[in-house]
Amino acid sequence: MRILFMGTPEIAATCLSSLLDAGLDVCGVVTRIDKPQGRKMILTPPPVKVLAAANGIPVYQPKTLRDEAFAALLEEINPDLILVVAFGKILPKNVLDYPKYGCINLHVSLLPKYRGAAPMQRAIMNGESETGVTLMYMDEGLDTGDIIECEKFPIGPEDNFETVHDKSAEIGGKLLANAALRLQNGDTLPRTKQKSEGATYADKIEKADCHIDFSRSAKALDAFIRGITPIPMAYAFLNGAALKILKAKPTSGKGNPGEIIATDDKGEGSFTVACGEGALLVTQIIPEGKGKMTAGDFLRGRKMAKGDVLS
Numbered sequence: 001m002r003i004l005f006m007g008t009p010e011i012a013a014t015c016l017s018s019l020l021d022a023g024l025d026v027c028g029v030v031t032r033i034d035k036p037q038g039r040k041m042i043l044t045p046p047p048v049k050v051l052a053a054a055n056g057i058p059v060y061q062p063k064t065l066r067d068e069a070f071a072a073l074l075e076e077i078n079p080d081l082i083l084v085v086a087f088g089k090i091l092p093k094n095v096l097d098y099p100k101y102g103c104i105n106l107h108v109s110l111l112p113k114y115r116g117a118a119p120m121q122r123a124i125m126n127g128e129s130e131t132g133v134t135l136m137y138m139d140e141g142l143d144t145g146d147i148i149e150c151e152k153f154p155i156g157p158e159d160n161f162e163t164v165h166d167k168s169a170e171i172g173g174k175l176l177a178n179a180a181l182r183l184q185n186g187d188t189l190p191r192t193k194q195k196s197e198g199a200t201y202a203d204k205i206e207k208a209d210c211h212i213d214f215s216r217s218a219k220a221l222d223a224f225i226r227g228i229t230p231i232p233m234a235y236a237f238l239n240g241a242a243l244k245i246l247k248a249k250p251t252s253g254k255g256n257p258g259e260i261i262a263t264d265d266k267g268e269g270s271f272t273v274a275c276g277e278g279a280l281l282v283t284q285i286i287p288e289g290k291g292k293m294t295a296g297d298f299l300r301g302r303k304m305a306k307g308d309v310l311s
Helices: 010-021 047-054 068-077 119-125 161-184 218-227 295-300
Strands: 003-007 026-030 035-037 042-044 081-085 103-107 130-137 147-154 234-238 241-251 260-264 270-274 279-287
Touching: 003 010, 003 047, 010 026, 010 047, 010 081, 010 161, 026 047, 081 161, 103 161, 119 130, 119 161, 119 218, 130 161, 147 161, 218 241, 218 279, 260 295, 270 295, 279 295
Parallel strands: 003 026, 003 081, 081 103
Antiparallel strands: 035 042, 103 130, 130 147, 234 241, 241 279, 260 270, 270 279
């Protein structure tokens, strides 16, 4: 069975690795174009491209899937099955209809909840106690296709975007490989229509979404910060300069929202910020123009004192 894989970021590379480990015939990979990254804006290939090239798999990086050139390429590749993980573009009808066994997508939420671009981040930010992955047949809607299989896992109090991402990639890769092997062996996969009731959307995370509002409760802000750590990271302003907060946990304390109500510059150190309800004990940060550091190092540099306000 000839499989065309479509995906771009690290989670897609992990799933592609699972397909290769299972001995499946990935005859080609379609991914996004190389993009400049980092402060020096170095042109960098997507993780899926790097893995595919290392395994001798042909890589295609079309600017669009909606022209005659890609239609001709699809005829040339002639896949029996298309598997999609975080590709980043909507597949047009002619692509969806092409493969004998259809197009199967791995979505990193428990559909129909958190359809859309940022399901892992939004689930953590909203304080969900569990999430999971869903295998689905693709249709022309946004994550609305028939469900093949779901697998749940808990979101723990220490989980952040990175840990949930890695769990989703590991579980999702196994589900994707197993589904492909079943089709290859002549099995028919189950299909359950999605219900519109209970559907929610996980909008893309924009920079403005990452600004910390200290009028919220410490519990809510703990989930908020974990949901966007280590990227794109939550931030506030101290004396006009951005301060990214990487590690914090709810604690007791009272004061005006955003007010620094306690500091500890011993060892790794910490500072405590008053919230609308309770307070946040902050232990790791990134000041504007600097690298990651402990709260203790920041305090010993006399960059903050009790009574200062994060806005």
